[in-house]
Amino acid sequence: MARLLAAATLAATAGAFLAPAPVSTPVVVRAENSEAFPFLKRPEKLDGTMVGDVGFDPLRLAEVQVDLTYARGAEVKHGRIAMLACVGFIIQEYWHIPGADYQNFKPLTAPWTVPWAANLQILMLAGAIELATADKTYGETPWDLGFDPLCFQEGKSKAEMDRLMLGELTNGRLAMMAFVGMVIQTLLFDKPLMDMHM
Template sequence: MKACLFLIASSIVSLTSAFAPSTSSMPSTQLNAMSKSVPFLLAPAKTKGWVGDVEFDPFSFTENFDMKWLREAEIKHSRVAMLATLGFWQQQWVTLPGMTPVADSNLAPAVVGASAMLQIVVWMGVLEFWTNKGNVTMETMFKDPTRVPGDLGFDPLGLSVGQSKEGMERMQLRELKNGRLAMLAIGGMIHHNWVFGEPLF
């Protein structure tokens, strides 16, 4: 158990730089500059100017894929991970009416069955198609140059009303940081249950 806690703590310490905001921007004319997040790799050029840029792209995805598409994917995965992180540990104590209680959240998909899981996949596909007006491929998703990655026009509490550009960027950075943390958290929760064969708490 101590070894497991040590591994988790060392992983968190090693990843903290990925969540720290970039304090200064590097001049675009500076070539072969090293990344602040991964100092033994070159800083990615295409992440410059994006909210949440910490010069972290160890696999050079930004060199091979559209940056708008990558940001859209990051935001969507972040939002799903934040919901999943909440749902994963709530599953241990809260059961929807008509559902079979199960303490280990990893077993929940097997309990509800394939049809329920397929419904989620189908309806998420419909939602993706609808919010993107049918443009769901990397080549077509950003045909409209004014489309902002992750902006679905969903703000029921009016949090963005009257916000300055700097204020909006602060809110976007908060969402990204929480989403990145949630992606790590849900992965850790799932693997905890697999490794120990027991519920999270």
């Protein structure tokens, strides 16, 4: 009986090799879905090679960009400005030099309380910084403007720098949304941001 069982097993195994090969059908490879929106297709240019790329482009802006490093440079710059703006918004409302006569604690109307020449100086300084750093901002590494007085980048590997870049991008994106929320809340309620008596 054991011999008969062994022979049947061998015959079945041999039959698998002698059976005709199944006809293969072409497999259609579907495009990878977006990490941000798994139910949507990832945009073609957002292939995941850039730090922080999760395929989020609902307005399809990547399709009109010739080079995405320009868009990344603009995103990094706007994120940094938004982080500073969020801090400035809160400082304007809650921190004041003792003894100074503050008549306006509202951040949205503060630019109109100083002479036009002061605003012009700020605009000219921002323009000078923009012109001086344009080639670095929109270059291969848009986050690196050569400003590192504390030598923070020194001795860091590419993986460590990518992790830091992702952190800056994430905080910048959050700050951009937070600043919009701060402005909307201030316009709607006309009260300090952390005023509990709305």
